Amino acid sequence: MPARGDYIAAIDIGTTKVSTFIGFVKKNNVIEIKGYGTTECRGMKKGLVVDINEATKSILNSVSLAEKSTNLFIDSAYIGLTGKHISFLNNWTELNISSPGKIIRKSDIDRLISNANKVNLSSEHYILHTLIKQFSIDDEKEIMDPLGLSTDKLAVELLIIYGSITPIKNVINSVKAANIEIEDIILEALASGEAVLTPEEKSSGVIMLDIGGGTTDVAIYRNKKMIFTYCLPVGGDLITNDISIGLNIPFAKAEEIKKKFANLDHNFYETLNKINMGDLKLDKNKAALNIRLYSIVSDRVKELLSLVKEKIEAYGFLNAIPCGIVITGGTSNLKGINALSESIFNMPARTGIPVDIEGPSEAISNPAYSTAAGLLKYANQIKNFIDLGQFGDRKQKSRSFAGRFRDFILKVLRSSNLD
Ligand SMILES: Nc1ncnc2c1ncn2[C@@H]1O[C@H](COP(=O)(O)OP(=O)(O)OP(=O)(O)O)[C@@H](O)[C@H]1O
Numbered sequence: 001m002p003a004r005g006d007y008i009a010a011i012d013i014g015t016t017k018v019s020t021f022i023g024f025v026k027k028n029n030v031i032e033i034k035g036y037g038t039t040e041c042r043g044m045k046k047g048l049v050v051d052i053n054e055a056t057k058s059i060l061n062s063v064s065l066a067e068k069s070t071n072l073f074i075d076s077a078y079i080g081l082t083g084k085h086i087s088f089l090n091n092w093t094e095l096n097i098s099s100p101g102k103i104i105r106k107s108d109i110d111r112l113i114s115n116a117n118k119v120n121l122s123s124e125h126y127i128l129h130t131l132i133k134q135f136s137i138d139d140e141k142e143i144m145d146p147l148g149l150s151t152d153k154l155a156v157e158l159l160i161i162y163g164s165i166t167p168i169k170n171v172i173n174s175v176k177a178a179n180i181e182i183e184d185i186i187l188e189a190l191a192s193g194e195a196v197l198t199p200e201e202k203s204s205g206v207i208m209l210d211i212g213g214g215t216t217d218v219a220i221y222r223n224k225k226m227i228f229t230y231c232l233p234v235g236g237d238l239i240t241n242d243i244s245i246g247l248n249i250p251f252a253k254a255e256e257i258k259k260k261f262a263n264l265d266h267n268f269y270e271t272l273n274k275i276n277m278g279d280l281k282l283d284k285n286k287a288a289l290n291i292r293l294y295s296i297v298s299d300r301v302k303e304l305l306s307l308v309k310e311k312i313e314a315y316g317f318l319n320a321i322p323c324g325i326v327i328t329g330g331t332s333n334l335k336g337i338n339a340l341s342e343s344i345f346n347m348p349a350r351t352g353i354p355v356d357i358e359g360p361s362e363a364i365s366n367p368a369y370s371t372a373a374g375l376l377k378y379a380n381q382i383k384n385f386i387d388l389g390q391f392g393d394r395k396q397k398s399r400s401f402a403g404r405f406r407d408f409i410l411k412v413l414r415s416s417n418l419d
């Protein structure tokens with residue numbers, strides 16, 4: 001019988017759905033998803049809570065489904081967070097090494113990271129993650145593990161990811177109102193990246209796009225580290241909205257048409273007339289309708305991808321990405337999106353589904369669940385100090401805010417049936 005601490009719960013509060021995943025950490029540290037619950041999410045827009053009561057109800061529904069599917073009771077969980085308020089900064093901090101022989105000790109690294117964490121952000125902001133990008137010794141950069149090396153001056157570069165207090169508080173309050181204690185808040189881009197990227201991709205250089213309903217989360221990795229993140233407040237809902245307006249049909253119908261028929265493939269365009277949309281009982285000329293659908297969807301997706309590309313280019317990160325783009329999130333199900341991304345970014349693209357995680361096939365094969373699966377994986381790494389190759393000193397995070405975050409402690413899942 002597994003110990004209680006071996007279970008982890010995670011809640012991905014997305015714009016279109018809330019997914020609660022309950023994972024069990026196996027002896028080999030692989031996570032098995034024991035059960036999950038997904039419900040439509042109300043009260044969220046572009047990754048932000050716009051109606052706490054509705055968001056709380058959706059969280060409660062999703063948690064209750066996950067509990068039923070496992071016979072486990074969730075009283076605390078890891079929570080995903082996104083939104084355009086998320087930002088990051090890079091911060092270099094130095095330390096003179098004074099030990100005999102100038103050998104870098106663990107205590108030096110700890111002190112340096114502790115100093116580096118003391119970043120002055122305005123009181124409007126809250127630090128979500130401090131991730132180590134690289135060390136340098138005597139101005140030689142890209143040192144990954146300085147322990148035991150000899151130098152006069154050790155420096156570290158941290159990627160500090162932060163967000164605005166108000167939208168974070170709204171997420172916290174909607175989770176608290178559902179009587180769930182928050183173990184920690186994890187950036188959704190980091191969770192999705194953790195779920196779908198291979199170690200090789202993270203090491204060589206890769207762009208991860210999680211295109212959901214209301215947001216597109218971007219994470220870029222190089223040398224095993226996340227080096228850039230960005231949230232574009234645009235996702236698949238805008239495509240549906242355009243279809244709804246363009247074809248003058250209700251949103252729900254437009255959503256159904258998008259999922260069934262939308263296709264960005266050029267070859268598809270050639271054969272549009274042959275597609276039968278008759279079962280949707282739209283009183284329109286079939287061929288004209290198909291062509292209209294194609295142009296609405298491709299215009300919107302091209303625009304979305306171009307905005308992401310421009311942003312990455314502006315930060316100078318579009319070069320040295322040999323592993324190309326990995327696209328996940330519900331909108332990665334859009335047919336032809338990989339080919340279109342390849343032509344826009346001029347690099348290879350593939351669909352990202354969770355890797356190195358076990359569970360029901362729907363939970364691990366649908367890219368819409370990458371964030372939830374990734375939250376479990378990332379949470380397990382935090383809990384067990386498994387080397388993500390990138391941890392700063394999360395213990396330095398302010399404990400006063402929200403008061404209930406418990407970094408590095410085992411979560412408790414009260415269970416009526418632990419077998
Ligand atoms: N087969 C499909 N073809 C096209 N789009 C799809 C398909 N399946 C799902 N989608 C779209 O995926 C989007 C939902 O994705 P996802 O579940 O990842 O979003 P979310 O996590 O709720 O939102 P966000 O992450 O933006 O806050 C919706 O816009 C939906 O229409």
Ligand SMILES: [Mg+2]
Pocket residue numbers: 012014015212213329371
């Ligand atoms: Mg999402």
